[in-house]
Amino acid sequence: xxxxxxxxxxxxxxxxxxxxxxxxxxxxxxxxxxxxxxxxxxxxxxxxxxxxxxxxxxxxxxxxxxxxxxxxxxxxxxxxxxxxxxxxxxxxxxxxxxxxxxxxxxxxxxxxxxxxxxxxxxxxxxxxxxxxxxxxxx
Numbered sequence: 001x002x003x004x005x006x007x008x009x010x011x012x013x014x015x016x017x018x019x020x021x022x023x024x025x026x027x028x029x030x031x032x033x034x035x036x037x038x039x040x041x042x043x044x045x046x047x048x049x050x051x052x053x054x055x056x057x058x059x060x061x062x063x064x065x066x067x068x069x070x071x072x073x074x075x076x077x078x079x080x081x082x083x084x085x086x087x088x089x090x091x092x093x094x095x096x097x098x099x100x101x102x103x104x105x106x107x108x109x110x111x112x113x114x115x116x117x118x119x120x121x122x123x124x125x126x127x128x129x130x131x132x133x134x135x136x137x138x
Contacts, residue, residue, distance in 0.1 A: 001062045001080055001113065004121050009055050015047040025114055025122040039126070056093035056104070058085040058136055078115035079124075083108065085131050096136050106131040 004023060011019035021040045028036040047053065060083040087093055089104035099106070112125035 001064075001082060001121060002059065004113070005057065005059060005082065005084060009057055012043075013053055013055055015053065017044055017047065023122055025116060025124045027114075028122075028124055028126075030125050031127060050088075050090060052090050054089050054092045056087040056089075056096070056098070056136075058096075059083075060085060060108075080113045080121070082111045082113060084111070085109075085135055087131075087136065096138075099133050099136060106133065106135070108135065 008020060008023050011023070017040060020043055021036070024036045024039055026036060028034075028039060030039075034042075062082045063080060065079045086107050086109060087099055087104040088107070089102045091102055093099065093102060093104065107128050108131040110127045111123050113121050114124045115121055
């Protein structure tokens, strides 16, 4: 799971929409009514608006579904949830203290991930909201 998040971070910093899109499930949908194509469009728009993108991420949680408690109404064993804090800026951020000196967009992303038929984990659902600098502190 951490590898998926790391690949997404690298792809975003390189503005590689193709690589990012491959990390999103074909079955993606969210509470805003967006599908995979709509999310790819949002990412493309963000990349066009920002000359350079540097991310500072902090993984808050990763939880895998418990196969013993899986049923039709809950997540199946091939699913997981992750909560990730992301700071986005035009300048590299190496440590959390860098957030104080930079103007960065701060977000919390809550992902639902599924292991698909090819064995790869992909994002099936996501929600995001604004975060604060304090959220990034240990």
